[in-house]
Amino acid sequence: MAEAVLIAVTKIGSIVTDEAVKGIIAKLSEKATNLKELPVKVEQIRKHLTMMSNVIRQIGTVYLTDELVKSWIGEVRNVAYHVEDVMDKYSYHVLQLKEEGYLKKLFIKGTHYVKVFAEIADEVVDVEKEIQQVIQMKDQWLQPSQLVANPLTEMERQRSQDSFPGLVKDEDLVGIEENRILLTDWLYSEELENTVITVSGMGGLGKSTLVSNVYEREKINFPAHAWIVVSQVYTVDALLRKLLWKIGYTEQPLSAGIDKMDVHDLKKEIQQRLQFRKYLIVLDDVWEQDVYFQMHDAFQNLQGSRIVITTRKDHVAGISPPTRHLELLPLGNPYAFDLFCRRAFYNRKGHMCPKDLEAIAISIVDRCHGLPLAIITIGSLLSSRQRLDIWKQTYNQLRSELSNNDHVRAILNLSYLDLSDDLRNCFLYCSLFPEDHPMSRDSLVRLWVAEGFVLSKDKNTPEMVAEGNLMELIHRNMLEVVENDELGRVNTCKMHDIVRELAISVAKEERFASANDYGTMIHMDKEVRRLSSCGWKDNTALKPKLPHLRTVVALGVISCPPGMLSSILTESSYLTVLELQDSIVTEVPASIGNLFNLRYIGLRRTKVKSLPDSIENLSNLHTLDIKQTKIEKLPRGVAKIMKLRHLLADRYDDEKQTEFHYFIGMQAPKELSNLEELQTLETVESSSDLAEQLKKLMQLRSLWIDNISAADCANLFATLSTMPLLSSLLLSARDENEAISFQALQPRSTDLHRLIIRGQWAEGTLNSPIFLGHGKNLKYLALSWCHLGEDPLGMLAPHLPNLTYLKLNNMCGANTLVLSADSFPNLKTLVLKHMHDVSKLKIIEGALPCIEGLYVVSLPKLDKVPQGIESLHSLKKLWLLGLHKDFRSQWLNSGMHQNIQHVTEVRV
Secondary structure (H helix, E strand, C coil): CHHHHHHHHHHHHHHHCCHHHHHHHHHHCCCCHHHCCHHHHHHHHHHHHHHHHHHHHHHCCCCCCCHHHHHHHHHHHHHHHHHHHHHHHHHHHHHHHHHCCHHHHHHHHHHHHHHHHHHHHHHHHHHHHHHHHHHHHHHHHCCHHHHCCCHHHHHHHHHHHHCCCCCCCHHHCCCCHHHHHHHHHHHCCCCCCCEEEEEECCCCCCHHHHHHHHHHHHHHHCCEEEEEECCCCCCHHHHHHHHHHHCCCCCCCHHHCHHHCCHHHHHHHHHHHHCCCCEEEEEEEECCCHHHHHHHHHCCCCCCCEEEEEECCHHHHCCCCHHHEEECCCCCCCHHHHHHHHHHCCCCHHHCCCHHHHHHHHHHHHHCCCCHHHHHHHHHHHCCCCCHHHHHHHHHCHHHHHHCCHHHHHHHHHHHHCCCHHHHHHHHHHHHCCCCCCEEHHHHHHHHHHHCCCCCECCECHHHHHHHHHHHHHHCCCCEEEEECCCCCEEEEECCHHHHHHHHHHHHHCCCCEEECHHHHCCCCCCCCEEEECCCCCCCCCCCCCCCCCEEECCCCCCCCCCHHHHHHHHCCCCCEEECCCCCCCCCCHHHHHCCCCCEEECCCCCCCCCCHHHHHCCCCCEEECCCCCCCCCCHHHHHCCCCCEEECEEECCCCCCCCCCEEEECCCCCHHHCCCCCEEEEEECCCCHHHHHCCCCCCCEEEEEEECHHHHHHHHHHHHCCCCCCEEEEEECCCCCEECCCCCCCCCCCCCEEEEECEECCCHHHCHHHHCCHHHCCEEEEECCCCCCCHHHHHHHHCCCCCEEEEECCCCCCEEEECCCCCCCCCEEEEECCCCCCEEEECCCCCCCCCEEEEECCCCCCCCCECHHHCCCCCEEEEECCCCCHHHHHHHCCHHHHCCCCCEEEC
């Protein structure tokens, strides 16, 4: 709930601190006296909302059962949403006045704006009345005892503390043997000093179950041992007092009773009792590093002693050395199925699943995605309901069964409760994406910024802050990494299904968002603010009226009912995000230009052929993503959208990517230089005046330029060299024969790590500054159609010591490729593709010491197994495809599969 208030408070803050806004209101108040108090009233509303938010956070809403308190919180939520609506309107009209000079506009349209802001002032008065009513409700109906931390929350924490070790059952110990042996080995390794061991993973994976099993088996070999549950609420003295009791404190003289000891005395007493005793101490459910650091000086460094920490948070896991950190993963089959059967068929011999239930049992287990907590819970639930029809019914409503299960929800909610308000907003927003959908880092960051969940902090842009939030959710194991990019950054992530169900449930309760199919959309609450629909049908001409809607996420919708999009754009005037990626949308209504609040338009891979001219009215737009659409030309008015930060616009001409011109950039609008806030520009066609226009775009981080001619190079590259923040650069020539000179490219930005070049190189390119001076900064390099000579790998290696990714594509001339010793010491991925002259590849011992992926594709003359490939001990993926017709038989006859058994994925 407090997260809804945060959005409203944030929007107020951005207005009341703006000096230009104060000037505008002061000028307007000369004509309308009711505007004089507007800034003061808005600030007062902010203070009231902040105090209400603090009260609600103190109560806690996740385990809330008190209906009166629930009703009051609902009223606070209504006020917060009303405030957000008013502030959006307020900021929009202020922006309108600021953009063209408010004195001029007031002179021409003064009466209009006086009326507009007078209406806003009236709405602010209404909000004030609503706030007073909410305050009166609290004073009249709620007792002070109801406004404290919810006792069920404390009961849940206490229950988790009391649950060890008696509730750990043998049937829960499935699939842990390998980890149990590893932990046990760590307990008895030969380190001279005591060693901290950490076990991490998301809630419900069985961290405590695993560690408790090892603890119970091995504690007899440690004269002093203790299991301490920490959880989110703790005091250091209480933890030390509990530890002291458990390691054998029995004396209680009146002058020095354990209850009278302070932290210093407790530590002294613990030190004395551990002085000559090898110990095993488990700190279970640790949420902050400080827990350990505030206690660790009480532990003696006695050889062979061990401290084991379980945690859901990666930064806590970092307390131990990497060699003593165990990250738990979901159970794989058949362990997951075995665990389910042990619970569902506990009273059958051998826990065997009946044949008639086997298929549905497998489906149920699959939907638990290896989470032991979910498997045990649903297995126990079905143990007394062994009928096929009931199991099918349970399967159909499995996620709601789990999300409404008190035990499951309590454990997962602890992670949610520990989030700050801004992180809660970001987390709940992820529930809008479909099940198992890989969420792009860039998309999430831009969406969160568009929604106003993050603001700039110090010198960090909102995008940087949002990326930090994403990493925080990952480190807390609330999002799972699907794929890292070539620079080691998170590329895509996803939500575990059970965690997503929790997020959906909370989002509905908080009226934050609703993820629905088309059928439930017919009865959609008009107050809904964020809507995800990934299953629209086309058999009904639905025209929803959702006046408070802020976000529509409709990924991959097969068809859009007639009038659906037009209705949303017409009726939802506060719309902030329109994400229609991969949907069958062919047209964008002109009414989109009326959406003053719209900050994000996502049309990637849709069938849209053009954008309406009214797009120029979207003065708040941050992101316009029309990549791989049918749009051939940008509207002229795009350059009027002064707040645009991310412009992604190119289209595929050859989806198989075999031709040089497989994608085509957009012609730059004439006033491109107006877009001074642009951070991303992908892809723009080069022209004689592009260099001049780019001189004002000094916020650019990612820039892709197509259709570069030799004549453009000097001016264009000189301008690119001055960009202080540039990190990703694509340069594509006009055609495969156009020779590009890089002498003028001397990047000022040391953050330029990613470089993609398509086209011929002018003579002496490897001696140009981009390689001689800047080469050590490059981590990602992709080269296509540039024919370097006899051995491009040998030529590039000396200049690029820090590359992690290298791709050579469509390069002619080289017959033999040699990777010499010590070449590319940091390279993780090497792609060699469409190199039609290469007949031999040699890898000298010591080359590519960190390589993980080697992809050799479409080298039709390569007929022999690459020499030295078996020496790549770090290799995980090897593709050898599209080679000489004799290659496969030569590979099989050489017995290479035996030599590379360490490679997990081999395709030949």
